[in-house]
Amino acid sequence: MKTCRRKWFVQWVAAFVSIVLFGTYLGSLSMNTLTVSAICCRKDGFDKSRYTLTGNVAQDVATIAKSQAGRTCSDFGYSGVDYGAWCDEYVADCLENAGCDDSIVAHGGTVADFEKKMRKRGAVVVSSPQPGDLLFFSWSHVEIVTRVEGGTVYCAGGNNQGKTYPGGRCAGERNAQSVAKSMGGSIRLYLRPNYKGVNPNPPTNISIQADRTTITAGESITFTYTIENSTDSCIGIDKDGSRFDTIGVSGTSGTVSYTFSQPGVY
Known part of the structure; x- marks a missing residue:
């Protein structure tokens, strides 16, 4: 009888210790999740x-x-992240400091999540x-x-993988193609946020003419343009009734070519 009681007592103590330890583990897991x-x-x-804001x-x-x-991760006050997790937050904060609200910019998640959220916002x-x-x-990295200039794209962003990595420093302007090559990767895509008030003084007397009205997918078409009251403008391209792309043009007159890669009504 004493043996049975002793056995029962040992089992009860073991169960109690297991419950306490499991509860401690859950508490630790919850705390780690919140931190991350x-x-x-x-x-x-x-x-x-x-910097000084211009309104553009x-x-x-x-x-x-x-x-x-x-500047580094700690300079900005980013916390709860390692050195590989704040490039998208830096980009989002640049947009907010320029005056964008949550109808334009999103926060949180991975770079892939950030892209999806930005697309949902236009x-x-x-x-x-x-x-x-x-x-x-x-390689799951985003910059601005x-x-x-001359077909060369320059960019800047946070948590750059350079000589100071893993310090996660912000870089000044860098040649985007060279950055992609140095990392053994590529430029995956360009995404234009749904900016408002990009040009508070819109151009006037715009004239745009195309050299053809019918082309085959994969061919290029040349536009001739004249624009007053603007030195940098965008020509919007709609496909089947929705905005598909934009072409940036400089100066008050000139020509620009564009390749239509997909069939449709533009």
Whole structure:
């Protein structure tokens, strides 16, 4: 009888210890999950003395992105993340500092989640990048296009993998193609946020003519344009009634070519 009681007591103690240990594990797991997920807006951590807003939101986003060169994850106050998890948050905070609200910009999640959320807020894929566009690399990294000159795209962003990695420093302007090549990857796509008030003084007396009205998918068409009251403009291209792409043009007159890769009514 004593043996049975002793056996029962040992089993009860073992069960109690197991429950306590399991509860401790769950508590630890919950705390770790909360810590890992603690990514949030840190726009107030930006050094605002480094840039001046002009009211052209897209250009302001580009200016802000490159203005923070040399600053690190801790400088901004990002917490609860490792050095590989804040490039999209940096991009989102650049947009917010330029005046974008949650109808335009999203926060949280992976780079893939960020892309999906931005698309839901009206961002569209474009083939002719302009300052303020988002540049997604093939290795799950995103930066902001700062300028395009002679076909060369330049970009800036946070958590750059360079000589200072894993310090996660922000870079100034970098040649996007060279960055992609150095990482053994590629530029996956350009995404243009649904900016509002990009051009508060819209161009007037716009004339756009095409050299043809019918083409085959894969062929290029040349547009001739004249624009007053603007030195940098966009020509919107709609496909089957919805915005499909935009072409950036410079100057008050000139020509620009575009390749229509898909069949449809444009």
